Amino acid sequence: MSTKTTLARRAVPARGINAGRRGTGAGWVRGLAAVPAVAALGWIACSTFLIPNRMRLPPALPGDQRDMDSIAGRISYYADGPAPTTAPAAEAATAEDTSLPPLLLIHSVNAAASAYEVKPLYERERTRRPVYALDLPGFGFSERSDRTYTPRLMTDAILAMVEEIKRIHGDAPVDAIALSLGSEFLARAAAEAPASFRSVVLVSPTGLDSRGPYYGPPGSTRGSTVLRGAFSFPVWGRAVFDLLNTRPSARWFLEKAWGSKNIDEGLRDYDYLTSHQPGAEHAPFYFVGGLLFSRDITRVYEQLRLPVLVVHGTRGDFVDYAQLDGLAGRPNWTVTVFDTGAFPHFERPGDVARIYDAFLGSLTPARVTAPAG
Secondary structure, three states: OHHHHHHHHHHHHHHHHHHHHHHHHHHHHHHHHHHHHHHHHHHHHHHHHOOOOOOOOOOOOOOEEEEEEEOOEEEEEEEEOOOOOOOOHHHHHHHHHHOOOOEEEEOOOOOOOOHHHHHHHHHHHOOOOOEEEEEOOOOOOOOOOOOOOOHHHHHHHHHHHHHHHHHHHOOOOEEEEEEOOHHHHHHHHHHHOHHHEEEEEEEOOOOOOOOOOOOOOOOOEOOOHHHHHHHHOOOOHHHHHHHHOOHHHHHHHHHHHHOOOOOOHHHHHHHHHHOOOOOOOHHHHHHHOOOOOEOOHHHHHHHOOOOEEEEEEOOOOOOOOOOOHHHHOOOOEEEEEEOOOOOHHHHOHHHHHHHHHHHHHOOOOOOOOOOOO
């Protein structure tokens, strides 16, 4: 009897120990599950109180930096070019007949986009003709308010910039170069106002990938308001954006674009500065939600009747141009491919300049006038 009692008494604590171990294991599981939430809360606090979002932002480009009000809100742009000629009237008139028209440069769209992305093109062309580089709405020194960012808004900004150039230089059509997603906005502007453009150059253009062609309803996009809302939710929106724009992440994204670790360090530094400004997150959230990619862009590209030069690379994450073959056969389209990433004008500026000069040489000269005033 006593033996049975002793065994029973020993069995009770044994079960208690096992139960305790199971409880401890469950606690560890709960603790591990809480780690992401704690980390997320910690990052939100860090973003709110420790990460500076009013950093000093120097101009991205040399020359004059100007602002103007437009249908797309307040937009900012850079302007430069050779000094006005002082030659006699007869000589000046002859020079105008063969001079290059103004050039408009348009950067890409990403989490940290700016006019710095066109710097090699801007610095070369400003020695030869009037050159303008636009900060698209939501980027650089343009208005970064919390509003709806759409392809229509971006296109309107480009058309407003063209009207400003024509106000300064007269009604001669302009040349224009755009990068990546900026190419979709430029193509739409040129399709809507063909008399305002002499030529367009599309560097690493979007909308030509194997998921196309894109013949959606006019004004439709390839994005999701739900996805955009998930990124931009007020509690964590800015923290998510700051996570995308740390110095290591800025390098990582550029290395994916370059397809190489040999990125432009000046661009990386400027990306960090321009992404740490008030309101810097608003336009990029429409980008990551796909709401700036046009669902009808194939139709827009097909509407272009002016000379078009496409330049793209073969390295990195932006090399899907499956739809380009259908356009490359058109008589007004020229395609040049370089062994570079998505920014060939940074990697091989001399070769890009040579190709561009040959393209310009095939165009009809445009008369331009000296800047007014």
